[in-house]
Amino acid sequence: MALDSHKLMNKMEQRSLFTAEDKTLLQSHADWGREIAPDMAEKFYDYLGRDEEMNAILTEKEGRIHRLRETFIEWFAEMFTGMDNWGGDYADRRWRIGLIHVRIGIDPQHVVPAMATVVREAEKRLIAESKPSELKESLSKICMIDLAFIEQAYVEVSSAAVLRETGWTERLFRRLISTGADSM
């Protein structure tokens, strides 16, 4: 199930109503995004650390948290810059982030509340610094697009792994899911 990340990006932009205006607004606040990114990372890892299961994942490997802070800051800033104007590089990067989380075994039940935390904390800063309410909306949209990538990677990578091991066709796999789900 080789997913075309660029196509997914286009689809997500359409479905999320992520417009040229959103992009311009985010880009015009790129400096601000980078400025608050370290604080967002702080809040994010503080939140993850308070959850026993997620804390165990974070502290499993030496230096992981430190590395994560750096990558989170990059990730957060990229939502404002759009890298290559939310093109192929952006899509590939988002896909890769999703893949890494699937490999580590991080589920939707971890990622969704985590993304909600990002949105909530960013919103607090937006309000505190009297940023335009449209910016809040644009940022929420791109956060949800990034979330969709991580979630879609979860489905795609899990299925692709089963297909690889069993030799099943994608259609057969979907058929098994639907006959199985019918009997639940």
Added chain:
Amino acid sequence: MGINTEQLSNILDNFVSSTNDVQGAALVTPDGLALAASLPGGMDEERVSAMSAAMLSLGERIGGELARGGIERIYVEGDQGYGVLTSCGEDAVFLVLASRAVKQGILMLEIKGALGELKSILI
């Protein structure tokens, strides 16, 4: 020219009714879709088809992993009878259900015969 499903069904019906101790048969695509089926009442054709395709494919994979060479058939032996899965060319999987009383040598020969007929229609 499309596959003649009526002919396939006829072959399956004949096979089931004329072979001693055979209780059912189905021909399914590798995607798990039934091309033709003559299964005992109460059996879910859709589910059986999907599972048959899944089983043959998985059997072929495990055969490779266990260095068993090309897989000729998958044999399911239960206390109520047998299920035999054979690949029917690239594009189909042949499932046969037989009772415990079946003579296995004869069953294999009958399956071979039916496969020949089915393949001639599929090609």
